[in-house]
Amino acid sequence: MECAGGRRGSRCVGPATRRCGRCGAVAYCSVSHQVSHWSDHKEECGRFELQMNCVDSLNDLPFTFTPEATVGIVEKQESRCSFLSKRGLHGVGMWTCECTCGDSLDSFDHSRLSDCWNLSRTLCPCRGPVSSMSKCLTSWKDYYQWRCIPLHSPVALLLHWYFKPLIVYHATQLAATRNLIAEVTNKLCIHYLGPEKELLQLAVFGELHALFPSVQVHIELVGPAIPESRDGESIDLCNYARCVDADCMCKSSSGNMCWDVCSERTSTVTLKLHKGLYHERYRDIVKDSIPHIVIAPNAGIAAYSSWLPTIELIKELNVPAIFSDYCEEASHLASCCINTITGRPMTIPVYSIESIQAANGRGR
Numbered sequence: 001m002e003c004a005g006g007r008r009g010s011r012c013v014g015p016a017t018r019r020c021g022r023c024g025a026v027a028y029c030s031v032s033h034q035v036s037h038w039s040d041h042k043e044e045c046g047r048f049e050l051q052m053n054c055v056d057s058l059n060d061l062p063f064t065f066t067p068e069a070t071v072g073i074v075e076k077q078e079s080r081c082s083f084l085s086k087r088g089l090h091g092v093g094m095w096t097c098e099c100t101c102g103d104s105l106d107s108f109d110h111s112r113l114s115d116c117w118n119l120s121r122t123l124c125p126c127r128g129p130v131s132s133m134s135k136c137l138t139s140w141k142d143y144y145q146w147r148c149i150p151l152h153s154p155v156a157l158l159l160h161w162y163f164k165p166l167i168v169y170h171a172t173q174l175a176a177t178r179n180l181i182a183e184v185t186n187k188l189c190i191h192y193l194g195p196e197k198e199l200l201q202l203a204v205f206g207e208l209h210a211l212f213p214s215v216q217v218h219i220e221l222v223g224p225a226i227p228e229s230r231d232g233e234s235i236d237l238c239n240y241a242r243c244v245d246a247d248c249m250c251k252s253s254s255g256n257m258c259w260d261v262c263s264e265r266t267s268t269v270t271l272k273l274h275k276g277l278y279h280e281r282y283r284d285i286v287k288d289s290i291p292h293i294v295i296a297p298n299a300g301i302a303a304y305s306s307w308l309p310t311i312e313l314i315k316e317l318n319v320p321a322i323f324s325d326y327c328e329e330a331s332h333l334a335s336c337c338i339n340t341i342t343g344r345p346m347t348i349p350v351y352s353i354e355s356i357q358a359a360n361g362r363g364r
Helices: 031-053 067-072 080-086 093-098 140-146 165-177 204-213 278-285 307-317 327-340 353-362
Strands: 187-193 217-223 235-238 266-275 292-298 321-325
Touching: 031 292, 031 327, 080 093, 165 187, 165 204, 165 292, 165 321, 187 278, 204 266, 204 327, 217 278, 266 278, 307 327
Parallel strands: 187 217, 187 292, 217 266, 292 321
Antiparallel strands: 235 266
16 A cells, blocks of 8 residues: 655655554555645545445445455455456456456457356356246345355456446346336437457356346447447347356357247347447447436446536436446446536446445345
């Protein structure tokens, strides 16, 4: 951790080992740097204290690997690479972008994308659910039990942590409970902003067949990270992402058919890619696709000024929008930015990825 007062002129005298006694979120190399930084820190100290008090609950997830993936990585007892290596997932398929040691997103061959979990069928949702969803999913335990996945399976990293199907499901359910959108029955059109590493994990969106049975789900993915060569590309996800077992039914089209036994209708999941910023591409997109909801996961709103015209556009459209951000403080800063731009309080707060994970973990 860097000294929070190290940018105020004088050099640091050593490592930042002296933490703020109230919030514990910032540290200093010396008393003098702590005193000089207080004029800046005093306004945020109380907020940081509340956020730090939530750390344990945010890490309260039901998986057997939770200590490794949360506290272990934060305290550098574990790295993302070692976590994946232990499970034979480091640098392979859809897991390639789950650590920082690999190549940048621009260097990947986007024409050869993986549709495999690189896990056995007992550890991943490679086929349709064995039973219909009897109620809305409110926890990770609900989801894993419904999909018959053991709690030591790491598929949650691709399904929810940062992006993808369960973020879409959670955001849609949240908007419906606030009466911002109608209950999803036949069609659902989503404008999904700022995809990055999702572009190497698009097969994971196939899980939306299970989460929205018998629904025609269409997602417009819009962002500057989309390669020029894929701008305008349409993708039909007819199947679930596959497992590695050669004898699994997911390898056959009949065994991987997305059929809802209750309604006797098939679901569809289609994606379309658009390179550019949302406010620049919106007029072209809505010629064929009016959104029920806009979703912007891990948005970084306070970090990128390009969000300003996009938020202004969403305000004009009066379309429900769900934002999430990297952490609790990033979410606070994002909420401040949005409130300033729109001039009104938000109906739904900006959620941090950690708080969504924790809510699912506890069934909140």
